[in-house]
Each structure stands twice: as C-alpha cells, then as structure tokens.
Amino acid sequence: MATTKTNAAAAELTPKCLTLGNMNPNVKVMEYAVRGPLVTRASEIEKELEKGVKKPFNEVIKANIGDCHAMGQVPITFIRQVLALVSLPELLEDPRFPSDVKSRAKAILAGCRGQSVGSYTDSAGIEIIRKHVAEYIQRRDNIPCDYQNVLLCAGASDGIKSVLKLLIEKVDGKTPGVMIPIPQYPLYSASLAEFGMEQVGYYLNEEKNWSLDVSELERSIAEAKKTCNPRAIVVINPGNPTGQVLARQNIEDIIKFANKHKLFIFADEVYQDNVYAEGSKFFSFKKVLVEMGEPYSSMELASFMSCSKGYMGECGLRGGYTEVINMDPEVKAMLLKAISAMLCPTVLGQTVMDCVVNPPQKGEPSYDLFQKEKQAVLDSLAVRAKMVADTFNSFDGFSCNPVQGAMYAFPQIKLPQKAIEKAKSLKQCPSVFYAFQLLENTGICIVPGAGFGQKPGTYHFRTTILPQPEKLKSMLQKFKEFHESFMKEYN
Amino acid sequence: MATTKTNAAAAELTPKCLTLGNMNPNVKVMEYAVRGPLVTRASEIEKELEKGVKKPFNEVIKANIGDCHAMGQVPITFIRQVLALVSLPELLEDPRFPSDVKSRAKAILAGCRGQSVGSYTDSAGIEIIRKHVAEYIQRRDNIPCDYQNVLLCAGASDGIKSVLKLLIEKVDGKTPGVMIPIPQYPLYSASLAEFGMEQVGYYLNEEKNWSLDVSELERSIAEAKKTCNPRAIVVINPGNPTGQVLARQNIEDIIKFANKHKLFIFADEVYQDNVYAEGSKFFSFKKVLVEMGEPYSSMELASFMSCSKGYMGECGLRGGYTEVINMDPEVKAMLLKAISAMLCPTVLGQTVMDCVVNPPQKGEPSYDLFQKEKQAVLDSLAVRAKMVADTFNSFDGFSCNPVQGAMYAFPQIKLPQKAIEKAKSLKQCPSVFYAFQLLENTGICIVPGAGFGQKPGTYHFRTTILPQPEKLKSMLQKFKEFHESFMKEYN
Numbered sequence: 007m008a009t010t011k012t013n014a015a016a017a018e019l020t021p022k023c024l025t026l027g028n029m030n031p032n033v034k035v036m037e038y039a040v041r042g043p044l045v046t047r048a049s050e051i052e053k054e055l056e057k058g059v060k061k062p063f064n065e066v067i068k069a070n071i072g073d074c075h076a077m078g079q080v081p082i083t084f085i086r087q088v089l090a091l092v093s094l095p096e097l098l099e100d101p102r103f104p105s106d107v108k109s110r111a112k113a114i115l116a117g118c119r120g121q122s123v124g125s126y127t128d129s130a131g132i133e134i135i136r137k138h139v140a141e142y143i144q145r146r147d148n149i150p151c152d153y154q155n156v157l158l159c160a161g162a163s164d165g166i167k168s169v170l171k172l173l174i175e176k177v178d179g180k181t182p183g184v185m186i187p188i189p190q191y192p193l194y195s196a197s198l199a200e201f202g203m204e205q206v207g208y209y210l211n212e213e214k215n216w217s218l219d220v221s222e223l224e225r226s227i228a229e230a231k232k233t234c235n236p237r238a239i240v241v242i243n244p245g246n247p248t249g250q251v252l253a254r255q256n257i258e259d260i261i262k263f264a265n266k267h268k269l270f271i272f273a274d275e276v277y278q279d280n281v282y283a284e285g286s287k288f289f290s291f292k293k294v295l296v297e298m299g300e301p302y303s304s305m306e307l308a309s310f311m312s313c314s315k316g317y318m319g320e321c322g323l324r325g326g327y328t329e330v331i332n333m334d335p336e337v338k339a340m341l342l343k344a345i346s347a348m349l350c351p352t353v354l355g356q357t358v359m360d361c362v363v364n365p366p367q368k369g370e371p372s373y374d375l376f377q378k379e380k381q382a383v384l385d386s387l388a389v390r391a392k393m394v395a396d397t398f399n400s401f402d403g404f405s406c407n408p409v410q411g412a413m414y415a416f417p418q419i420k421l422p423q424k425a426i427e428k429a430k431s432l433k434q435c436p437s438v439f440y441a442f443q444l445l446e447n448t449g450i451c452i453v454p455g456a457g458f459g460q461k462p463g464t465y466h467f468r469t470t471i472l473p474q475p476e477k478l479k480s481m482l483q484k485f486k487e488f489h490e491s492f493m494k495e496y497n
Numbered sequence: 498m499a500t501t502k503t504n505a506a507a508a509e510l511t512p513k514c515l516t517l518g519n520m521n522p523n524v525k526v527m528e529y530a531v532r533g534p535l536v537t538r539a540s541e542i543e544k545e546l547e548k549g550v551k552k553p554f555n556e557v558i559k560a561n562i563g564d565c566h567a568m569g570q571v572p573i574t575f576i577r578q579v580l581a582l583v584s585l586p587e588l589l590e591d592p593r594f595p596s597d598v599k600s601r602a603k604a605i606l607a608g609c610r611g612q613s614v615g616s617y618t619d620s621a622g623i624e625i626i627r628k629h630v631a632e633y634i635q636r637r638d639n640i641p642c643d644y645q646n647v648l649l650c651a652g653a654s655d656g657i658k659s660v661l662k663l664l665i666e667k668v669d670g671k672t673p674g675v676m677i678p679i680p681q682y683p684l685y686s687a688s689l690a691e692f693g694m695e696q697v698g699y700y701l702n703e704e705k706n707w708s709l710d711v712s713e714l715e716r717s718i719a720e721a722k723k724t725c726n727p728r729a730i731v732v733i734n735p736g737n738p739t740g741q742v743l744a745r746q747n748i749e750d751i752i753k754f755a756n757k758h759k760l761f762i763f764a765d766e767v768y769q770d771n772v773y774a775e776g777s778k779f780f781s782f783k784k785v786l787v788e789m790g791e792p793y794s795s796m797e798l799a800s801f802m803s804c805s806k807g808y809m810g811e812c813g814l815r816g817g818y819t820e821v822i823n824m825d826p827e828v829k830a831m832l833l834k835a836i837s838a839m840l841c842p843t844v845l846g847q848t849v850m851d852c853v854v855n856p857p858q859k860g861e862p863s864y865d866l867f868q869k870e871k872q873a874v875l876d877s878l879a880v881r882a883k884m885v886a887d888t889f890n891s892f893d894g895f896s897c898n899p900v901q902g903a904m905y906a907f908p909q910i911k912l913p914q915k916a917i918e919k920a921k922s923l924k925q926c927p928s929v930f931y932a933f934q935l936l937e938n939t940g941i942c943i944v945p946g947a948g949f950g951q952k953p954g955t956y957h958f959r960t961t962i963l964p965q966p967e968k969l970k971s972m973l974q975k976f977k978e979f980h981e982s983f984m985k986e987y988n
Contacts, residue, residue: 010810020791020792020796020824021759021799022793022797022823022824022828023728023729023759023760023761024663024664024761024797024824024825024828025825025827025828025830026825026827026831028666028668029663029664029666029828030662030664030665030666031666032665033662033832033834033835034831035832036834036835036838037834038834038837042521042837058978062583065657068610072615073610073616073617074616075610075613075614075615075616076610076611076613076617077609077611078611078614081613081615085583085586087585089581089584090580090581090584090585091586091846093577093580093581094577094580094581097581117721118813119559119564119566119567120567120568120569120570121564121816122566122571122572122813123567124566124809124810124811124812124813124814125565125566125812125813126564126567126812126813127813128560137606159837160651160815160843161840163838163840166837167839171520171524171691172515172520173515173520173521174521174523174526175519175520175521175522176697177519180927192838193838196838197838200835200838201663205673216625237514237515238514244544245579248889257663268512268514269513269514270515292955300511301511304511305511306513306515318615320615321615321616321617321840322609322615322616322617322618322841322844322845323614323615323653323843323844324651324815324840324841324842326842333513334513334515334516334517335516336516336517337513337515337516337517338518340517342526342527343524343527344524344691346528347528347529347654347683347684347687347688347691348652348654348655348658349652349654349812349815350813350815351593351815352651352813352814352815352843352845352846353813353814353847354580354584354813354814354843355843378556402552405914409838425891432982460780463831472622
C-alpha cells in the first residue's frame with residue numbers, strides 16, 4: 007500500500023505529455039449525443055438497479071439508439087446460418103443447413119484468399135460481394151451500376167467519413183462547409199467537428215412533414231457563404247431522427263439546388279428498407295438524378311447503405327457499402343488509396359452485406375422463411391411507427407409528424423415557461439432537462455432534441471420505435487403518466 | 498449508344514465539384530506501400546494468368562503482406578467454433594461442440610445486449626471481454642491491469658489511429674511530430690500524412706540487429722526540434738518490417754529517452770506471440786516501464802495488440818485492443834467520446850480477441866487441440882524464419898539479420914552500379930526496380946525497402962515468411978535463380 011501511495015503521489019507530480027490543454031481541439035469540441043451524458047447516466051442507473059437501489063421503475067428502456075436486436079428483434083436465420091458456415095466451413099457438410107445457405111457461403115469463401123474469412127480482402131471488399139451489391143442497386147433503381155463504384159465498408163459511418171474526409175481543403179482561404187439537415191444524425195456534426203469543417207445547417211420543414219424547402223436551402227447557403235466554402239450537401243432519406251420519406255419531387259428540387267451550387271451530394275439511404283406509411287415510397291437519389299438527365303445525371307454523388315438497419319438490424323457486425331457515381335477518377339483513386347491503409351472492412355460484415363443484397367430467391371429452400379421473418383419485422387415496425395406517433399399526438403402539448411420510415415419519432419413538446427426557466431437555472435437546454443427528468447422517473451432513455459439540432463425556441467426528442475410491441479405500449483403508458491405529472495408540476 | 502455518347506460528352510463538359518486540385522492534400526500525399534503499385538501490378542498479373550497469358554511462372558506469390566490464412570495457414574478450430582456459436586446460437590444445443598466452446602460463446606452472448614452479436618456494444622467493447630483482456634495482460638506482465646484502460650478496436654490500425662489523432666495540435670505554432678522507426682510499418686507514415694503531423698524518422702541499427710541506439714534517437718529528435726514539436730515515439734516490437742525482438746535493456750534505454758523528452762510512447766506489440774529465436778524474449782513496454790519504478794512508471798503509454806497476427810492470423814475479422822496507461826483522465830474521456838461516434842468495433846472481431854486472451858485451459862476439452870494447433874503454427878513459423886534468413890544470406894550481395902520474431906525478413910541487397918543507374922533512368926528507387934523485376938520474372942511479390950524507409954544508398958525489401966514450407970522453399974529457389982541472372986545482367 008505504501009508503494010501505491012508513493013506512486014500515486016509521484017504520478018500527480020509528473021506532468022502529463024498529453025493534456026486537455028494540448029490535445030486535438032477538434033476532438034474536444036465534437037459531440038455525439040446518441041451516446042452522450044444521458045446514455046452514460048442510463049448505464050449508471052442500470053448498475054444501480056443491479057445493486058438493488060430502489061427506483062420508481064425496474065428497468066432502463068434504451069430508446070436512445072437504433073439498436074434493433076438489443077430491443078428484442080430476432081436475427082434473420084438465413085444471415086446467421088451463412089455467417090456460421092463461412093466461420094466454420096466444416097458445417098458445409100452438415101445436412102441440416104439448406105442448400106442456398108451453403109451455396110452463398112461457398113461463393114463468399116471462394117472470394118476469400120486461401121478460402122478463409124480470416125484473410126484480408128481488397129480494401130474495397132470482396133469482388134463477388136461488390137458485384138452482388140451492384141446487381142442489387144441495379145434491380146432497385148433499374149439503372150446500370152458498375153461494381154467498381156461500390157466500396158464495402160464497416161457500417162455506413164465508416165463509408166461516410168471516408169468520403170467526407172476528401173473534402174477537407176481550404177479554397178481561397180475559406181474553410182470547407184457541408185450542408186446538413188437540422189435536425190440531423192450527429193455522426194455528421196461529430197465528423198465535421200473532427201475534420202475541422204464547417205457545419206452548414208438547413209432546417210427541415212416540420213410543418214410540411216420534415217421535407218426540404220428550397221427557399222430554406224438557399225437561405226442557409228447564402229448565409230454560409232459569408233464564412234465558408236460550401237462543398238457538399240447531406241440528405242438523410244428516410245430521415246433520422248425525423249422519420250420522413252422524401253417525395254420524388256422534393257428529391258428533384260434538392261438535386262437542382264445542389265447542381266446550381268455545385269455541391270457534392272451525400273445520400274444517407276441506410277433506411278431504404280424502412281418505409282411504412284401508405285403512399286410513401288423510397289426513391290434513391292441516384293435513380294432520380296440519372297432519370298432527370300443532363301446536366302443532373304453527371305453530378306457527383308455518394309450513397310450509403312448499412313446492414314445495421316432495415317429488417318436485419320445487424321448493428322454489431324459492421325457491414326455497409328458506399329456507391330460513388332461520377333466521381334473524378336483521379337479522386338476515386340485517392341479514395342481507394344486512403345482506405346487501403348486501414349486494410350479491409352471486416353469480412354463477416356461484408357458477408358452480412360452479401361446476404362442482404364443477394365437474399366434467397368423464389369424456389370430456393372430458405373426463401374419462405376426469409377420472407378416470413380423479413381416481413382414480420384417490417385410489419386411490426388409499421389404498426390409501432392403508427393402507434394408511437396398516434397400516442398404522442400394524444401399527449402397534452404405534443405405534436406408528432408407521422409413516422410413514414412426509418413426507426414424514430416421526433417415529436418415537438420410545448421414546454422411550460424416554468425420548466426424552461428428551471429432548465430435554464432440548471433444551465434441545461436430544456437429538451438435535455440426534460441429527457442433527464444424522464445430518465446430518472448421512468449427509466450426511459452431518449453435523446454433530447456438538442457443533440458440533433460432544432461429551431462431555436464422549439465423542444466423535441468428522438469425516441470426509437472424499436473421496443474417490442476408489448477414493451478412499447480407499457481413504455482408509452484409510463485411516458486404518458488410522467489408527462490402528465492411533469493406538466494402538472496411546471497404549469 | 499447515342500445517348501451514352503452524349504452523356505459522356507456532357508460529363509466531360511460538367512466540371513467536377515471534387516478534383517485532385519481541390520481535394521484533401523493530406524490524402525494526396527499519403528502512401529501505403531504494402532498495398533501500393535507493386536501489389537496492384539501483382540493483381541493484374543494474376544488476372545493475366547487467368548486469361549491464359551504466358552509467363553515464366555504459373556502463379557503470383559504474395560509475400561508482400563502478413564496475410565496468414567491467404568498463404569495457407571489453417572484457422573484455429575476453437576476460435577472458429579466460438580464464432581459459429583455466437584453467430585448462430587441454436588448451435589449451443591449441438592452435442593458436437595465442446596463444452597468450453599459453449600461456455601465461451603455463452604459468456605460473450607451474455608455480454609451482448611439482447612444476447613445478440615448483432616447489437617451495438619459499448620464503444621470500448623463488451624465489458625466481459627475487456628476484463629478478459631485485462632486478465633491476459635496481468636498474467637503476461639505480472640503487473641496489475643485495469644480493464645477500464647482496455648479499449649477493444651477493429652484491428653490494431655484502428656486503435657493506433659484513434660490515439661494518434663489526439664496529438665494533432667500545434668504547440669507554439671509548431672506542427673506535432675511523431676518519432677517512428679526507419680524502416681517502419683507504413684500505417685504510421687500514412688496516418689501521420691493524413692493527420693498533417695510530422696514524421697520524425699529514427700534509423701534502426703542494422704549492424705546491431707535492428708536495435709535502437711539512443712545516440713540515433715538523440716540525433717533524430719534534435720534535428721526534428723528545429724521544425725516541429727516531437728510529442729510521441731512509436732516502437733514496433735517485435736519489429737515490422739525488420740523482425741527483431743528488443744532486449745530488455747534496449748527497452749529501458751528507450752523509456753529513459755522518452756521520459757527525458759516527455760514523449761508519449763506508442764508500443765506496437767501486435768507480434769508479441771511471434772518470437773522464434775533462441776535467447777529472444779518478448780517484454781512489454783508496460784512491464785519494463787512499471788518495473789523501472791518512478792519517474793518511469795507514471796509515463797503515458799499506449800500498447801496495441803491484434804488478432805491478425807500471432808498464431809491465429811485472423812486478419813479479415815478485424816479484432817484488436819489498445820491498453821492506455823497513465824493517460825490524463827480528461828484526455829481518456831475525450832478518447833472514449835471520439836470513438837463513440839463510430840459506434841463500436843465489430844462484435845465478431847471482439848469475439849476473436851476474447852478467444853485469444855481467454856483460450857482453453859488445461860483440463861478443458863479444447864485444450865489439447867488448441868495447444869497442438871497453436872504450437873504447430875508457431876513451430877513452423879520458427880523454422881521458416883530461419884530458413885528465409887539463412888537462404889538470403891547465401892545469396893551473392895545479400896545480408897539478412899536473423900528473423901527473431903514477427904513475420905518478415907528485411908534483407909539488404911548490394912545492387913550493382915549498372916542496376917542503380919538503370920533504376921534511376923526509369924525514375925524508380927533501385928529497391929522498387931529490383932522488386933518489379935522480381936515480380937515480372939518470377940511472380941513473387943515483395944515490398945521494396947523504399948516503402949518502409951531505408952538509409953540513403955542502401956537497398957532492402959520486405960518479404961513475409963508466410964508461404965507454407967514447401968512453397969517457401971520453391972519460392973526461395975526461384976528467387977535465387979532470378980537474383981543470379983539479375984546480377985549477371987547488371988554486373
């Protein structure tokens with residue numbers, strides 16, 4: 007013990023090489039609300055509950071993050087069988103596995119050096135999987151897709167950062183800016199902060215179901231041009247955290263706007279399978295842009311997809327792809343070079359991506375089960391999407407747009423003045439104050455609107471629609487009771 | 498076709514938003530030789546061979562990259578069984594799997610939210626795996642290890658970049674510099690280029706088996722201080738590309754040097770299981786530093802480990818860990834925040850890391866097979882390490898230090914003047930010229946010394962020792978014949 011004390015004392019005396027004062031300032035300012043202080047507190051509460059601390063609730067419900075399996079969604083059997091077979095190829099001899107699972111696993115292993123998923127792949131991924139992705143995109147859009155434009159990545163976040171990074175360069179002394187929706191998914195604000203790029207927010211139109219107004223885009227870019235050089239626009243469709251599905255006309259308007267201002271388009275389309283509302287349909291930016299013809303069809307675009315969302319929800323396996331179109335070939339070569347230093351995306355993540363883009367076909371033995379499981383997830387999400395929005399709209403002071411797609415609702419709350427003042431006295435955004443109160447009183451963990459951005463003077467939060475139906479119902483009931491007593495206290 | 502032509506013409510007319518002229522200049526200058534032009538050419542040759550193009554050889558041997566399974570190394574059964582079970586938990590009921598495989602898989606699944614590897618984990622990894630890593634480090638070093646200092650990552654490269662990134666900050670207007678060995682593993686030069694940090698090379702002493710001379714470290718840092726602010730030193734032990742295993746005394750000297758100059762230590766220890774030479778032993782930097790006592794034992798250090806190397810060679814699965822010690826708690830909080838935006842390292846990579854740090858114990862059913870497979874890989878690598886160095890030393894003009902550890906030999910070649918002039922006339926480094934000649938004539942793909950750095954006027958290359966024994970023998974024979982005819986041509 008004496009030694010330990012001496013060491014500790016000495017350690018305090020030895021100045022650190024790396025301190026808050028001399029570390030990367032971009033890392034210091036970045037924030038990532040989906041895993042921020044509220045979530046940290048939620049985890050603490052979980053540990054307190056484990057230790058037997060008495061609370062007005064028995065469990066923490068993590069409605070803060072689109073983590074499907076964590077909330078009880080069941081993995082798709084076909085995907086997991088293929089994973090098991092490529093991991094342990096002796097199972098290829100096992101008669102219990104269907105022949106289509108085996109043929110998928112064999113094709114992937116044939117694409118691996120030494121027939122092992124333990125080998126490095128090309129940095130852009132296994133060629134046969136890139137080709138399957140290209141075929142999937144081609145079927146989806148009815149537009150040709152060159153597999154050499156497809157780069158596999160470790161989840162969409164990885165792909166997004168790889169392309170975003172290319173834009174880091176001052177032009178005429180001006181910092182590069184990237185237009186992002188407000189509210190936005192905080193990967194964007196975090197990455198822009200890390201890269202020292204300027205965040206150019208444009209407000210989504212809450213009154214028109216979170217669509218994009220060209221007049222607002224024009225306002226935003228005109229404002230931004232005073233201080234930075236806007237080089238790209240990010241659009242998230244279906245929306246996160248806002249759950250809208252963009253109409254084709256709206257996409258055309260955005261493309262025209264991007265063309266007018268020479269912006270590189272980032273189409274975050276990871277929720278392309280998550281469309282629930284009647285009349286809503288997913289159109290990829292690529293399809294719309296190509297079908298608009300010249301000059302739009304030669305615009306530069308990167309589209310991102312993930313196996314973390316959709317009906318598969320394989321967040322932990324880190325699979326995804328980027329499709330780049332019309333990228334300057336010299337720039338594309340640089341992109342490929344840049345990703346090569348990180349060797350390759352995980353082969354098992356690539357495997358999941360293959361299952362998603364090359365699912366069992368009619369007539370194959372896994373087809374019926376695959377369709378049944380996929381449809382069950384999507385149907386249940388559709389029911390929950392409606393349940394969440396409807397329930398919130400029945401709360402005093404709540405207004406919630408329909409959840410047309412994705413996995414989130416982003417309701418607005420009219421908070422009483424007293425609650426706003428209380429929050430301010432605690433130096434918290436009122437949306438943060440509300441979320442902390444909800445957490446401490448009910449165990450429900452949501453993300454305050456402040457983490458995504460919201461119009462000044464408005465207060466929101468994001469909740470996922472992922473708790474299983476029974477749990478979701480009871481969560482909404484608890485939420486309602488909390489909200490009523492909160493309003494009583496502060497009205 | 499008419500449309501296509503018109504589109505193509507229009508595309509040429511539409512100026513790109515993102516060009517070589519306005520893209521990230523750091524990405525432009527970065528290089529990653531292990532996957533550089535030589536490897537690109539090797540892949541082209543493979544495709545030519547497939548198409549039936551006649552060559553003086555039948556196959557390309559990729560001795561450029563430490564890609565174990567690609568070169569025929571067989572995966573460890575225990576690891577693959579655990580992977581299959583966590584991927585497809587219904588196999589937990591299968592009596593063919595040993596009980597220790599099942600208990601490992603169950604423990605990992607219990608650490609996953611919703612008991613699924615498809616859920617996100619904490620950004621630093623699953624707690625139980627972090628604890629197993631801490632126990633492994635404690636056993637290895639006989640020094641306490643706090644699991645909260647252990648961060649799982651997607652391969653060591655991911656961990657290294659996450660910590661390196663923290664050091665990006667000008668102090669007194671000076672660019673941060675990082676000392677790296679020359680020759681070095683090009684992840685370092687590539688990452689420093691990407692981050693706009695200065696590479697401060699120190700030469701390893703080839704005459705003393707690639708050890709580190711303090712006088713050379715002093716020369717290097719004195720030189721560097723004229724232009725930048727050296728903040729950290731990277732040491733790769735066992736060495737890549739150089740294959741040395743540092744003596745304990747040498748490590749002590751380096752630690753004293755780092756302490757004197759207040760440098761953060763990056764200990765790249767991914768080859769800690771790959772020690773072959775008699776009398777060589779792996780000492781972790783942490784063990785030596787702690788055992789040296791104050792002031793050294795409170796120095797800041799990050800150590801990196803991977804499941805891509807060792808006896809497991811699971812490169813494609815992207816598992817690894819970082820241990821940070823004595824890091825300023827506020828800085829550590831920033832590190833955790835920074836990695837949180839990337840959500841989490843792949844759960845199946847984390848699973849492999851768990852198998853490595855928590856292998857079957859004596860008395861468990863998988864123990865004998867695990868030990869047998871592990872020892873077979875390490876014994877065979879030891880034989881190949883000796884075979885490669887001995888064979889190269891028998892070549893006219895070659896000198897090769899013993900391969901004490903890791904997976905590479907880095908021989909020096911005395912090239913004839915005529916060859917050097919020929920290379921210069923082609924605007925190639927002579928080591929690059931030699932490597933291209935070797936590739937085109939034999940199909941053997943190595944990485945020229947220029948990709949790692951070498952003393953001016955000396956020429957080297959890196960080859961792995963990974964081809965299986967018979968193939969390695971025939972590769973060395975082909976190499977010998979090539980070298981003899983090369984020397985004849987240019988002497």
